[in-house]
Amino acid sequence: MWAFAGFLIISVIIFTVSKPYLGDSPDLSLQLSLRVGLNMLMSTNETFGPQKSYFKVKEVKLSCNSTHPRSEVCDIKGDVRIQGKSSNIVIASTEVFEDKDNDSWSIKPYARKESRAAMEQVSSISIKKAQNKEGLPDCSRNYSIPAIVFSTGGFSGNYFHDFTDLLIPLYSTSIQFNGQVIFLITDKHSIWINKYKQVLQKLSRYDQLIDFDKENEVLCFPRIVVGLKGSIKELAIDSSQSSYSIKGFREFLRNTYSLKREFVNITQGKRPRLLIISRSKTRKLLNAGELAGMAESLGFDAAIKETVMIIQIIPFGLGPMEWISRTDFEVPAKEMNLRYLGCRISPNESSLVHQYPYIHEVFKAPGAISKKGWNHFSSIYLEKQDVQVDLSRFRKVLLNTLELLQS
């Protein structure tokens, strides 16, 4: 028998405001596998001649992976020192890295590497080795637990990106520490932090989030992860990068927000609840009120915040629009075991008919428009479009939903 979690969501959010890659897959960036070696306890005189000041070095393990198409992550174990205000991370190390010319990296710790627009809003952090005492700043504070450094710049503030670029990668990077981890945040947006406070508190037991860019002191950690593990698919966790899953993330969210009911229970004649999310700026649902009225008359009740079933109203835009809505919502919803129904909008339900004649390329060839670039496509189909849902058509979608709920 089918079971359903919580309530229903009619998502009129529709899809991302970001730049997904339309068509071409992004370039794999330079293959730099920087793996560095292992035991660096000093045992020879060669690296440290008498003229250089001596220091004891802890074992250093460093792995930086920049081959992932979406995120760059460096995981460093050893004696790691952070000078936040100057965006520096210094590792006490004696060994030369495998790539001999490269003993420093610059990382933007945000998981949407392929988008220049996003990455322009993200600060770079430099990671260097210090081979002698002069290059190594003194610790002002010593920590005994690991830290994760990430940026809340990029496209944060947009729900889709909050989840796919930040919350899911943060979960996938930090859940292994079981709360024993400190977050250092660069490009700090307090609004974002307040909005997801519960999630942050669940992932890190330390109330204190450190504002990386304002930190004057030298903070020392036994391990630092710079950057978050992203996923090639939207709202997903790559099983190649992590032993965690998106279903686990869904459970984690239900726990975090104390959502008790995992299933919709309509056995006692209760009306299933329906949440209508109408966007307020672009792709507005122009007849949301009528739609709600109709849903009531069919036996739905008002709303709260639990998802089970997602109905996505997909604005006009044919192939490219369907690709976006599938990639950004349909596929992830199904991965999370949420039931999904899509409802494509026809030209006569789209406000674009008031702006372009029917014979215009906008209606005839959205594919050709998408080939001119994302910005061009988005400026028309995402920014200029509202939706007047054909109620008799949507009635069928709702009846279909009711039927699914009872099956």
Ligand SMILES: *[C@@H]1O[C@H](CO)[C@@H](O)[C@H](O)[C@H]1NC(C)=O
């Ligand atoms: C270090 O240098 C001293 C004096 O030059 C030498 O006796 C010793 O064997 C060296 N140690 C190692 C590990 O090479």
Ligand SMILES: *[C@@H]1O[C@H](CO)[C@@H](O)[C@H](O)[C@H]1NC(C)=O
């Ligand atoms: C780096 O990331 C790529 C892409 O996800 C993955 O295939 C590869 O195994 C990773 N390399 C290391 C050393 O972790």
Ligand SMILES: *[C@@H]1O[C@H](CO)[C@@H](O)[C@H](O)[C@H]1NC(C)=O
């Ligand atoms: C070292 O690697 C980083 C990539 O992490 C690259 O940006 C930088 O240019 C490299 N430096 C040198 C000297 O090759």
Ligand SMILES: *[C@@H]1O[C@H](CO)[C@@H](O)[C@H](O)[C@H]1NC(C)=O
């Ligand atoms: C931090 O640890 C180092 C090495 O153990 C020690 O020398 C230093 O005094 C400590 N600093 C503080 C502020 O506790």
Ligand SMILES: *[C@@H]1O[C@H](CO)[C@@H](O)[C@H](O)[C@H]1NC(C)=O
């Ligand atoms: C649904 O609600 C009824 C009445 O409260 C209860 O007996 C039943 O166990 C519930 N079913 C589920 C699957 O929770």
Ligand SMILES: *[C@@H]1O[C@H](CO)[C@@H](O)[C@H](O)[C@H]1NC(C)=O
């Ligand atoms: C709008 O277009 C759809 C599909 O082309 C059609 O089925 C429907 O009858 C039209 N509705 C109106 C109100 O013209």
